[in-house]
Amino acid sequence: MSKQPTSSFKPDYAVAPGETLRETLQAIGMSQSELAERTGRPKKTINEIIAGKAAITAETALQLERVLGPPASFWNNLERNYRETLARLAEEKQLQEGLSWLNAFPVRAMIKFGWLPKKKTPIQQLQALLSYFGVAGVDEWESLWTSRQAAFRRSPAFQANPQAIAAWMRRGEMAAAQVTCRPYDAATFRETVKKARSLTPTPPETFEPALKRDCAKAGVAVVFVPELPGTHIFGSTRWLNPVKALIQLSLRGKSDDLLWFTFFHEAAHILLHGKRGIFIEGKGLGCGQSKTDTDAEKAANQFARDLLIPRREYDAFVERAQFDHSSISSFAHRIGIAPGIVVGRLQHDHFLPYSHGNQLKSRFTFAEESGSEESR
Numbered sequence: 001m002s003k004q005p006t007s008s009f010k011p012d013y014a015v016a017p018g019e020t021l022r023e024t025l026q027a028i029g030m031s032q033s034e035l036a037e038r039t040g041r042p043k044k045t046i047n048e049i050i051a052g053k054a055a056i057t058a059e060t061a062l063q064l065e066r067v068l069g070p071p072a073s074f075w076n077n078l079e080r081n082y083r084e085t086l087a088r089l090a091e092e093k094q095l096q097e098g099l100s101w102l103n104a105f106p107v108r109a110m111i112k113f114g115w116l117p118k119k120k121t122p123i124q125q126l127q128a129l130l131s132y133f134g135v136a137g138v139d140e141w142e143s144l145w146t147s148r149q150a151a152f153r154r155s156p157a158f159q160a161n162p163q164a165i166a167a168w169m170r171r172g173e174m175a176a177a178q179v180t181c182r183p184y185d186a187a188t189f190r191e192t193v194k195k196a197r198s199l200t201p202t203p204p205e206t207f208e209p210a211l212k213r214d215c216a217k218a219g220v221a222v223v224f225v226p227e228l229p230g231t232h233i234f235g236s237t238r239w240l241n242p243v244k245a246l247i248q249l250s251l252r253g254k255s256d257d258l259l260w261f262t263f264f265h266e267a268a269h270i271l272l273h274g275k276r277g278i279f280i281e282g283k284g285l286g287c288g289q290s291k292t293d294t295d296a297e298k299a300a301n302q303f304a305r306d307l308l309i310p311r312r313e314y315d316a317f318v319e320r321a322q323f324d325h326s327s328i329s330s331f332a333h334r335i336g337i338a339p340g341i342v343v344g345r346l347q348h349d350h351f352l353p354y355s356h357g358n359q360l361k362s363r364f365t366f367a368e369e370s371g372s373e374e375s376r
Contacts, residue, residue, distance in 0.1 A: 014085040016052030017078035024068055039063040055079055091137075095123050098138040102126045104163040106228045113226055115171055133170055161230035165280065168228045169236060172248035176221035176240060179212070183243040184219025186271065192218045193267045197307060200260050200338040204364055211263075220245045220270060222263075226366040227252050231282075234258065237266040238278040245270050256362040257344025261304050268303035269296070308341055317342075323352055328360060338362065 025035060032050065036043040041060060048054035056064070061075035099122050107125060110116040116132055119125040135141045145166050192214045199207040208224070215222045221240070227233060227250040235249045247266045251259060262281060269279045273296050305311075317331050323346060332339035340361030346352040 014082055014089060017056050017075060017082055018050035018052050020078055021056075021064070021075075022050050024070070028068070035067065038067045055083070092123060094137065095126050098126060099123070101138050101141075102129060105129060105167055106164050106230060109228050110167060115167075132167075164228045164230040165233060168225060168231050168233065168250070169238075169248065171225045172223050172236070172246060173240065175223040175225060176244075176246045176248075179216055179221035179223070181216045181219050181221055181244050184245060189215070189218035189220055189267070190271060192220075193264065193271070194307070196263070196267075198336055200256065200308070200341060201332075201336075203362075215247070219243055220247060220267075222247045222249070224249050224251065224366070226250065234281045235262040235266050236278070236280045237269040239275040242275060245275075251364050251366060254363045254365060255344070255358075256338050256340040256364070259364065260308065260338070260341055261344065264304035264307055265300045268300035272296075272299055272303065305345070308337060309335065309345055314345070318346075318349075318351055321351075323357070325357070325360060328357065 025032065032046050033043055035041075036046045039046070039060070041063065045054055045060075049056055049060070056075050056079040058072070058076060061072035061079070064070070064075050065072040102122060102125060107116060107129065110132075111118045116125075116128050119128055130137065130141065133141055133144075135144060145162070195214065196211055199210055202210075212222050221244065223246065225248055231250070232252070233250050234252045235247065237245065237247055239245050247263065247270070249259065249262055249266070253259075265281065266279070269277065273279075277296070279296070279300075313331075313335055320327075328342050328346075329339045332342045343352065343357035343360050346357065347354050
């Protein structure tokens, strides 16, 4: 016996179970008063059921089964389907009013990256976006992310496009949920960060799994998430719970100097700035508005700079003023880091123009950006 396909028809109207009850009574020639007498229900209740003003309860369904013949499950299903249809229609009306909210998100890019399924209608796409964020409706999203914005320390990066950055950060949360971490231990993480410096000259297939593995042992999930249009974001740091932190990196700029500086900058926030802050790094690391934000970003910048290239070593190198490829490569090899990081530092400090030395930088690409399913 072949299995019949399940119908996906969803009417744009709701038929109350009372209509079927009315038709049944007419078919057998029974009045509403007689039904009330036979079931023991008040006539007013029967009238309200037929008018769609009262629900058929489980008890009433059993009584209708004994009096009229169709099983209680028949009446219960009519009632359930009616209530579900009413709820769906009400939700669709509410979602219709929220379609302008959908347009604020980079939906096309999210579909391209495989974060969202592509739907046939705007309403369905909006429902998929709400499911992505794990919220019931637009109002719930607004409530949740408005409260989070307060914790974002009013980063100008976030204010530039809050919806796009919220989508990017949500993807990071979802990826981090798949990372099993030991409870956070500050001493272990500090040693892990120092050890990570030796990974900078290695290719992605070496440093990515090692970095993720070692940080997870210290209680920190490290995830790489492609930048969405309009975000202009390098990375972010936040605590998912008291024993698990998240470092999320975007590869913005796609070069090793920016990647590694961002990682160590974010690691500094975890080590130096407690568990309450949520840090977002946009164009130019360290862009907070308040004095506290500025101090925190400056401290994170200093931590990253000095760990990657010790100050004494750097000062001695720039004093020689020999910034050809050979000298830079030799210096980088001697202190154990990627030469692209040295180039980036020299460019930032205006010892090199941004057009020089870039051949020494390694560049990375997310596979999502080229249609592959792998990370890079």
